[in-house]
Amino acid sequence: MSLDTRSVTLHLGLIAALIVLGFVLPTYHQGNLARILVLATYAVGYNVLFGYTGLLSLGHAMFFAAGMYGCGLAMHLGGVTVIPALVIGLICAAALSAVVALLALRTIGVAFMIVTLMFAQSVYLTALYLGEWTGGDEGFVIAQASRQIAGYALTDPLTRYYAALSLFAIALLITARMMQMSFGRVLIGVRENEERTRMLGYDVFRHKLAAVVISGTIAGAAGAGYAVLFGYVGATFASVQYSIFPLLWVLLGGMGTTIGPLVGVAFMFYLIDYASGITNAYMLIAGAVLVLLTLFARAGIVGEIRNRWAPWLP
Amino acid sequence: MTQTPKTSRRRLLKSAGAGALLAASPLIGRFASAQSSAPIKIGFQQHSTGIGAAYGRWYGRTTDAAVKMINDAGGINGRPVEIIAEDDGTDPKRGAEVVEKFSNQHGCDVAFGTLFSHVVIGSAPAAGEQKIPYFVVSEGHHVASGALNRYTLQPGITDVKSQVQAMAPYVSENLGKKVTMIFPDFAFGHDHRDFFTAAIEAQGGEVLEHIAVPPAETSFTKYFPKIPRETEVLYHVMVGPAVLTFVKELGEFFGPSSPAIFGFIDSLEAVDLASPGLEFLEGTYFWEGNPRYAQADQTEYDQAFRAAVGVDDNGASVSDPSDVSTYAHMFGCWETLNIIKAGMEASDYQSAADRQKLIEAVEAMTEMPESMQHPQGPKLFNGKTHQVFGVQYISRVENGRLVKVHTTSIEDTLYPDEVDYTTQSF
Numbered sequence: 169m170s171l172d173t174r175s176v177t178l179h180l181g182l183i184a185a186l187i188v189l190g191f192v193l194p195t196y197h198q199g200n201l202a203r204i205l206v207l208a209t210y211a212v213g214y215n216v217l218f219g220y221t222g223l224l225s226l227g228h229a230m231f232f233a234a235g236m237y238g239c240g241l242a243m244h245l246g247g248v249t250v251i252p253a254l255v256i257g258l259i260c261a262a263a264l265s266a267v268v269a270l271l272a273l274r275t276i277g278v279a280f281m282i283v284t285l286m287f288a289q290s291v292y293l294t295a296l297y298l299g300e301w302t303g304g305d306e307g308f309v310i311a312q313a314s315r316q317i318a319g320y321a322l323t324d325p326l327t328r329y330y331a332a333l334s335l336f337a338i339a340l341l342i343t344a345r346m347m348q349m350s351f352g353r354v355l356i357g358v359r360e361n362e363e364r365t366r367m368l369g370y371d372v373f374r375h376k377l378a379a380v381v382i383s384g385t386i387a388g389a390a391g392a393g394y395a396v397l398f399g400y401v402g403a404t405f406a407s408v409q410y411s412i413f414p415l416l417w418v419l420l421g422g423m424g425t426t427i428g429p430l431v432g433v434a435f436m437f438y439l440i441d442y443a444s445g446i447t448n449a450y451m452l453i454a455g456a457v458l459v460l461l462t463l464f465a466r467a468g469i470v471g472e473i474r475n476r477w478a479p480w481l482p
Numbered sequence: 483m484t485q486t487p488k489t490s491r492r493r494l495l496k497s498a499g500a501g502a503l504l505a506a507s508p509l510i511g512r513f514a515s516a517q518s519s520a521p522i523k524i525g526f527q528q529h530s531t532g533i534g535a536a537y538g539r540w541y542g543r544t545t546d547a548a549v550k551m552i553n554d555a556g557g558i559n560g561r562p563v564e565i566i567a568e569d570d571g572t573d574p575k576r577g578a579e580v581v582e583k584f585s586n587q588h589g590c591d592v593a594f595g596t597l598f599s600h601v602v603i604g605s606a607p608a609a610g611e612q613k614i615p616y617f618v619v620s621e622g623h624h625v626a627s628g629a630l631n632r633y634t635l636q637p638g639i640t641d642v643k644s645q646v647q648a649m650a651p652y653v654s655e656n657l658g659k660k661v662t663m664i665f666p667d668f669a670f671g672h673d674h675r676d677f678f679t680a681a682i683e684a685q686g687g688e689v690l691e692h693i694a695v696p697p698a699e700t701s702f703t704k705y706f707p708k709i710p711r712e713t714e715v716l717y718h719v720m721v722g723p724a725v726l727t728f729v730k731e732l733g734e735f736f737g738p739s740s741p742a743i744f745g746f747i748d749s750l751e752a753v754d755l756a757s758p759g760l761e762f763l764e765g766t767y768f769w770e771g772n773p774r775y776a777q778a779d780q781t782e783y784d785q786a787f788r789a790a791v792g793v794d795d796n797g798a799s800v801s802d803p804s805d806v807s808t809y810a811h812m813f814g815c816w817e818t819l820n821i822i823k824a825g826m827e828a829s830d831y832q833s834a835a836d837r838q839k840l841i842e843a844v845e846a847m848t849e850m851p852e853s854m855q856h857p858q859g860p861k862l863f864n865g866k867t868h869q870v871f872g873v874q875y876i877s878r879v880e881n882g883r884l885v886k887v888h889t890t891s892i893e894d895t896l897y898p899d900e901v902d903y904t905t906q907s908f
Contacts, residue, residue, distance in 0.1 A: 196583060196586035296667065306603050307604065400604045404575070444569050
């Protein structure tokens with residue numbers, strides 16, 4: 169079996185398994201998995217920049233929030249229906265990521281991290297200052313009745329699950345395909361040796377710019393998806409912790425792997441969910457597990473599987 | 483072929499279980515009149531971690547005390563009450579997940595408890611979708627403003643709009659009519675800015691200056707020169723870890739000649755007034771939802787409430803005087819749980835199928851006299867807005883203690899309805 173065939177089989181197989189899971193999972197876990205899929209979409213977007221291009225952003229929450237507020241405000245204040253609102257969210261995230269990329273890509277390394285962090289903080293504070301429209305730190309609720317597509321209520325658990333799965337599947341397939349194309353190979357080249365890639369004649373800046381925009385837009389799609397599927401928009405999602413989360417998820421799942429983000433989000437979600445049932449100090453348990461994983465699975469869960477047993481894993 | 487009964491581990495455990503049940507028979511007898519003796523499960527959305535952890539700790543203690551009182555009196559409809567606590571991390575995303583967990587995993591009858599507004603607003607859609615009654619103890623205006631849904635109610639604590647509005651008559655009559663407001667530049671501060679400005683103008687006063695402080699600020703000296711010289715009252719509602727710095731710097735700025743100072747105790751909930759740097763607060767005034775220090779005219783209900791929760795006359799834990807309570811808010815858990823009990827009994831609540839009947843029963847409530855169920859004071863519930871109204875207290879810092887100087891009427895706290903949830907379908 170060729171690498172491409174294996175890759176296609178893996179991704180379609182994963183999506184097929186998730187389709188089946190929607191029918192067999194108990195309601196509680198079905199709801200959890202819907203959330204996990206939306207957040208995994210966010211992580212997939214982050215992975216494009218961090219995992220494949222090697223650019224560590226500490227401000228991705230601004231793109232998630234741009235999609236969330238763009239979509240949410242269009243529905244809440246503008247009375248726009250779900251599909252156009254999602255498109256508005258995507259446009260907001262794409263526009264913001266393009267502007268941020270043009271400015272932040274003038275820096276590299278630690279400076280890039282700091283600049284993205286500062287931009288994200290500006291977006292967070294803007295959301296607070298414009299409280300008259302955004303609800304500030306309290307946020308706002310998107311009316312339950314408006315959260316439907318073609319008569320299908322996104323508040324219905326099964327509909328919501330498949331909507332979340334659709335979002336994730338699109339992001340996964342786009343990135344998986346992208347990494348098989350020459351564009352994706354160049355991104356990996358930038359990550360591995362930027363100077364060499366430049367000397368080979370590739371326009372590194374343009375590729376990095378495209379990576380930030382694609383990454384930010386996918387993150388924004390996740391934010392818009394969260395708003396319509398779960399009905400809440402708030403500044404918390406623009407705060408620094410929501411910039412750290414995708415970094416953590418991707419590191420846990422395996423940076424530069426297509427399915428690593430999903431594995432990372434699911435692992436972290438259930439680790440907290442179960443540990444919080446044991447003790448209030450559940451973050452201590454989560455921290456200890458993360459330290460152990462960092463020590464013994466440095467490439468992340470999927471990355472370690474790839475290193476040890478399945479080098480073909482995309 | 484017949485099998486000879488033999489002692490197995492499972493059989494032994496069954497026998498032991500039956501023995502344990504017999505041993506517990508007095509407890510069973512107490513709940514015997516119920517159609518089902520299964521416990522009423524109340525999901526407690528608790529701020530165990532995150533910025534609301536101090537509130538969560540005391541909300542937890544109050545909840546435990548209230549449940550003990552309810553169970554000692556026979557439970558609800560003859561069934562014991564069981565609290566299922568889940569930490570929401572003071573985070574709206576986790577809050578919504580916790581509400582779903584109560585409904586789908588734990589099989590809770592209702593959810594209750596949370597304080598921070600963003601967690602309430604983030605969780606309310608999940609409550610509406612799960613169709614689980616969600617009793618919040620938040621004091622936010624979100625419920626009464628109509629922003630949430632029919633499944634979300636706030637019957638055990640008043641909201642910030644009514645609290646702020648009720649302060650204006652006392653402030654204008656006793657402290658001054660020219661006010662300068664210092665507030666954090668986010669929703670909590672904006673609520674105070676908007677509601678108090680309107681309220682003081684209705685009393686013939688005015689706000690000379692609104693001074694908004696960015697949320698991440700750690701030093702406040704540069705904001706104080708903006709306070710107009712003719713200011714008669716300085717109204718402050720700073721919250722968070724920087725509040726001690728705020729008070730200290732305010733004291734250094736004004737020295738002994740300051741205008742009258744009025745604040746909300748939210749700034750200093752769970753903070754010891756004897757903390758270094760707070761000496762400047764001597765002689766200043768605070769809104770209190772419930773007086774932290776036992777007052778000279780303390781009611782028997784407040785006395786019993788303190789004893790049940792484990793709070794001394796200074797508002798601190800009886801086991802650790804440095805562990806100061808969130809006394810101005812935590813009574814809301816006690817009162818809310820008693821309202822859930824009253825609502826379930828009025829609607830003959832038996833199972834989750836009766837959740838709508840429970841909501842309708844609570845919506846039908848009106849007057850709640852001061853009692854062991856309502857130790858903070860009498861209340862008036864508005865079923866249309868799902869919001870309770872009640873008396874508010876103003877205290878003055880005297881010798882390092884908060885001494886009550888004024889009690890508002892319930893009428894001072896009322897405002898026109900902004901929503902009628904009863905018109906919404908379930």
